[in-house]
Amino acid sequence: MFENQISPKESEENLSDYYSSNRHTNGKDDKIHLQADDQLNRYVQLSWEDVNYYASVEGKRMHILKGVSGHANPGEFLAIMGASGSGKTSLLNILANRARSGNKAEMTGTIFANGKDTKEFNISKYAAYVTQDDVLLAVLTPRDCLKFYSKLRCPGTDKERHAKVEEILNDLNIARIADNLIGNTMIKGISGGEKKRVCIGIELMSDPCIVMLDEPTSGLDSYNAGVVVDLLLKQAAKGRTIISTIHQPSSNVFKKFDKLFLLAEGNVVYHGPCDISRKYFAELGYKCPKQVNPADYYMRMLHITNRHEKTEEEQNKLDLFVGSYNENHVKDTESKYELTELHEIEGYRPSYLVEFLELLKRSGKLAAKNRPLIKLHIVFSILFGTLIALIFNDIGNGQKAMQNTNGALYMITIWAIMEGNQAVIMNYYVERAVFLKEHDEGLYGTLTYFLSKNIVDLPWTFVAGFLTSVIAYFSLDLNLHDGSKYVIFYCIYVMALQCGMAFGYITGYMMSSVETALAFSTVILFPITAFGGQHVKVTSIPIAWRWITYLAPFKWVFQAFTVNEYNDWGRDCDNCDSLGHLGWSDELWQGPVGIIVLSTCVRLLAFILLKFLTRNKRS
Numbered sequence: 001m002f003e004n005q006i007s008p009k010e011s012e013e014n015l016s017d018y019y020s021s022n023r024h025t026n027g028k029d030d031k032i033h034l035q036a037d038d039q040l041n042r043y044v045q046l047s048w049e050d051v052n053y054y055a056s057v058e059g060k061r062m063h064i065l066k067g068v069s070g071h072a073n074p075g076e077f078l079a080i081m082g083a084s085g086s087g088k089t090s091l092l093n094i095l096a097n098r099a100r101s102g103n104k105a106e107m108t109g110t111i112f113a114n115g116k117d118t119k120e121f122n123i124s125k126y127a128a129y130v131t132q133d134d135v136l137l138a139v140l141t142p143r144d145c146l147k148f149y150s151k152l153r154c155p156g157t158d159k160e161r162h163a164k165v166e167e168i169l170n171d172l173n174i175a176r177i178a179d180n181l182i183g184n185t186m187i188k189g190i191s192g193g194e195k196k197r198v199c200i201g202i203e204l205m206s207d208p209c210i211v212m213l214d215e216p217t218s219g220l221d222s223y224n225a226g227v228v229v230d231l232l233l234k235q236a237a238k239g240r241t242i243i244s245t246i247h248q249p250s251s252n253v254f255k256k257f258d259k260l261f262l263l264a265e266g267n268v269v270y271h272g273p274c275d276i277s278r279k280y281f282a283e284l285g286y287k288c289p290k291q292v293n294p295a296d297y298y299m300r301m302l303h304i305t306n307r308h309e310k311t312e313e314e315q316n317k318l319d320l321f322v323g324s325y326n327e328n329h330v331k332d333t334e335s336k337y338e339l340t341e342l343h344e345i346e347g348y349r350p351s352y353l354v355e356f357l358e359l360l361k362r363s364g365k366l367a368a369k370n371r372p373l374i375k376l377h378i379v380f381s382i383l384f385g386t387l388i389a390l391i392f393n394d395i396g397n398g399q400k401a402m403q404n405t406n407g408a409l410y411m412i413t414i415w416a417i418m419e420g421n422q423a424v425i426m427n428y429y430v431e432r433a434v435f436l437k438e439h440d441e442g443l444y445g446t447l448t449y450f451l452s453k454n455i456v457d458l459p460w461t462f463v464a465g466f467l468t469s470v471i472a473y474f475s476l477d478l479n480l481h482d483g484s485k486y487v488i489f490y491c492i493y494v495m496a497l498q499c500g501m502a503f504g505y506i507t508g509y510m511m512s513s514v515e516t517a518l519a520f521s522t523v524i525l526f527p528i529t530a531f532g533g534q535h536v537k538v539t540s541i542p543i544a545w546r547w548i549t550y551l552a553p554f555k556w557v558f559q560a561f562t563v564n565e566y567n568d569w570g571r572d573c574d575n576c577d578s579l580g581h582l583g584w585s586d587e588l589w590q591g592p593v594g595i596i597v598l599s600t601c602v603r604l605l606a607f608i609l610l611k612f613l614t615r616n617k618r619s
């Protein structure tokens with residue numbers, strides 16, 4: 001399988017020479033004692049000792065990381081590589097304090113930062129983590145994103161924040177596209193490489209000493225991957241510690257890494273300078289041919305077809321690499337930067353008011369820029385109003401008029417609640433992933449997010465409510481006893497939309513995808529329409545089920561519409577006890593109060609659910 005193999009026996013003799021020569025070239029002689037505050041506040045060396053990670057999969061306990069030790073120096077780019085499933089991401093998550101022991105996973109071992117156990121202080125205040133997926137808002141621009149983060153992460157004046165945003169845009173070479181939309185599969189935007197640079201820029205906003213990245217070059221072509229790695233090397237040159245998992249780097253990219261941390265089946269098989277890894281493996285009998293990319297060669301070399309049933313050859317190879325590493329590895333933790341003791345630091349956190357206002361501004365911008373959704377609402381509101389006008393345009397008089405009016409008002413009730421419900425679900429999913437990520441990073445609290453969302457989601461209800469209500473009300477020739485009748489109708493319509501939205505928050509927070517949330521909300525709300533008073537008189541519902549009418553938004557909205565309509569009804573209808581027939585009194589206040597109380601309780605429940613969701617995600 002591998003060309004130019006040297007037999008293990010031959011190689012054993014050379015290994016000690018290799019290490020003894022290597023030992024003198026690393027560190028001490030060319031040590032530069034840079035003072036803290038030269039460019040960063042602190043230089044951080046991260047080291048990890050005997051890290052074990054176990055996870056339960058289908059009742060079986062898997063040993064994912066097997067006593068892994070290593071370190072990453074400030075001013076260096078450490079690339080963590082290994083075949084798929086070797087434990088790269090697990091290790092990175094552990095180093096970033098993102099993997100915690102729990103029911104299904106258990107972690108042992110110690111992580112030190114400048115020699116201090118990270119259990120004694122919160123290392124995440126010194127570190128930034130760039131996830132593999134680009135969690136960005138498509139309708140914003142890179143400048144919008146960085147500005148938002150600068151407000152929530154950087155202390156100082158607006159002028160200083162502005163300067164920082166510009167500096168990062170220039171540093172990452174994205175100033176030229178800073179005002180283009182980020183985009184997604186639906187909206188044309190910046191390229192994948194540029195998106196990755198925006199994600200890195202966001203993390204640099206808090207001036208981290210350590211930057212950890214999970215496969216930052218995945219999905220990028222070799223040119224863009226090279227650009228991203230160059231930018232990270234530039235950050236390393238400032239004294240930052242860069243730790244990154246990397247999947248299949250090109251040979252050009254590979255040779256740029258300072259240090260390589262190679263994992264196989266949860267074991268370290270190489271940790272040292274990237275440029276001498278070839279020689280190391282050659283001496284072990286696995287010589288990478290000159291024209292072959294070492295990264296590809298190592299992946300093939302370490303590939304195991306089925307980790308639960310390794311072939312004898314695979315097991316021997318693994319034993320050789322692990323044995324050789326354990327025997328020969330020299331721990332050289334010398335850093336060219338001066339390392340000072342780290343303490344618990346308070347990350348910058350603006351006041352709740354600033355958080356709230358920034359979220360409000362961003363959510364408002366998102367809502368305003370989401371043109372397809374705005375157009376959809378306007379078109380649907382007009383279409384529905386017109387549809388109602390066409391179907392119920394001859395309401396007539398007598399019993400027939402009562403039946404037709406009830407039908408029209410109940411359709412409007414259902415439409416308003418469902419429209420509010422679906423709109424909020426679709427809006428929420430535009431920013432769900434971003435919210436969960438930002439909240440997880442402690443950028444802002446659940447309450448400020450929830451309040452800002454609830455406020456930003458309101459204005460469109462006034463517009464959508466006006467469009468549908470004005471068309472439906474006047475074309476149906478509803479009660480025009482006095483001008484206030486239409487105004488009340490409009491207010492009830494807006495309240496109905498908002499009540500539907502409250503239910504939308506609940507389903508949105510419960511489901512992880514927009515499709516399931518939309519389907520779930522329809523399945524839940526549809527049976528409740530039976531309790532609205534149109535299909536069956538409320539007082540005829542069996543007592544055991546009648547309590548549901550109090551939780552049915554349809555009942556309160558329908559009641560409000562009908563009381564407004566039938567009080568001082570101008571149509572000819574002898575013996576028409578419309579409201580008595582429906583099972584409620586002619587008191588107008590009951591319906592609106594019912595809607596407000598129900599909406600408030602449901603929103604409160606949604607907030608509790610969101611709190612639970614975010615807490616669950618953190619743990």
Ligand SMILES: Nc1ncnc2c1ncn2[C@@H]1O[C@H](COP(=O)(O)OP(=O)(O)OP(=O)(O)O)[C@@H](O)[C@H]1O
Binds near residue numbers: 084086
């Ligand atoms: N919490 C967990 N529960 C169950 N299995 C887990 C958990 N964490 C990791 N694993 C398993 O451990 C193995 C290593 O996962 P990890 O994501 O660290 O590998 P990786 O080297 O990053 O792989 P890839 O390159 O494919 O992303 C995988 O088989 C993964 O399914």
